[in-house]
Amino acid sequence: xxxxxxxxxxxxxxxxxxxxxxxxxxxxxxxxxxxxxxxxxxxxxxxxxxxxxxxxxxxxxxxxxxxxxxxxxxxxxxxxxx
Amino acid sequence: xxxxxxxxxxxxxxxxxxxxxxxxxxxxxxxxxxxxxxxxxxxxxxxxxxxxxxxxxxxxxxxxxxxxxxxxxxxxxxxxxxxxxx
Numbered sequence: 001x002x003x004x005x006x007x008x009x010x011x012x013x014x015x016x017x018x019x020x021x022x023x024x025x026x027x028x029x030x031x032x033x034x035x036x037x038x039x040x041x042x043x044x045x046x047x048x049x050x051x052x053x054x055x056x057x058x059x060x061x062x063x064x065x066x067x068x069x070x071x072x073x074x075x076x077x078x079x080x081x082x
Numbered sequence: 083x084x085x086x087x088x089x090x091x092x093x094x095x096x097x098x099x100x101x102x103x104x105x106x107x108x109x110x111x112x113x114x115x116x117x118x119x120x121x122x123x124x125x126x127x128x129x130x131x132x133x134x135x136x137x138x139x140x141x142x143x144x145x146x147x148x149x150x151x152x153x154x155x156x157x158x159x160x161x162x163x164x165x166x167x168x
Contacts, residue, residue, distance in 0.1 A: 041102065042110070051167075054102040054110070064104050072101065 039063070087135040094138075097145040108146055113166070115143035116155060120168045 009015055037043060041054035041063060050056070057063070062072045103111040119139035126133045144152070158164040 052114075054114075057102050059101055061101055062104075063101075067104070070099070070104075 087138055091135075091137055091141065094141050097142045112143055112147040112151070115139045116147065116152070117166050117168060119143060120159070124168060 009019075041057055044050060044053050060072045062070075097111070097115075100111055102114075116139075119136055122136035122139060123133050126136060155164060159168075
């Protein structure tokens with residue numbers, strides 16, 4: 001399979017950027033989907049041991065990739081402990 | 083330098099930013115504070131402490147939640163059919 005592709009690329013080298021861009025796009029999609037699946041605090045894989053994963057976050061922990069106008073270092077926990 | 087919870091309740095204006103729920107959809111924020119209020123009441127009264135600090139959570143969920151949801155959940159709690167873990 002890879003041998004066939006390598007032979008075709010040698011005879012049509014203009015196809016190489018196509019592979020690069022398609023491969024890059026697919027990699028970015030897969031990386032974002034796995035970040036959502038594994039790191040998103042709304043997702044709970046283990047309902048018995050970790051039922052509310054959003055409660056494991058610190059009060060100043062940032063999950064968003066870009067936070068505009070939000071100084072996360074100054075936040076602290078509101079609400080009393082119990 | 084952290085205000086005591088009484089001062090915070092007295093100076094309450096609206097629900098503060100919660101890093102656990104940074105996006106526009108605040109449904110879970112509302113539900114979590116509702117659960118926290120009842121869990122706090124249950125935990126503090128089991129320890130025979132004053133449940134006044136729990137009012138913080140009540141203020142927050144009253145700010146965030148639609149009134150119809152609050153009344154529906156209160157009715158479910160009284161009837162014993164509330165689905166959340168308290």
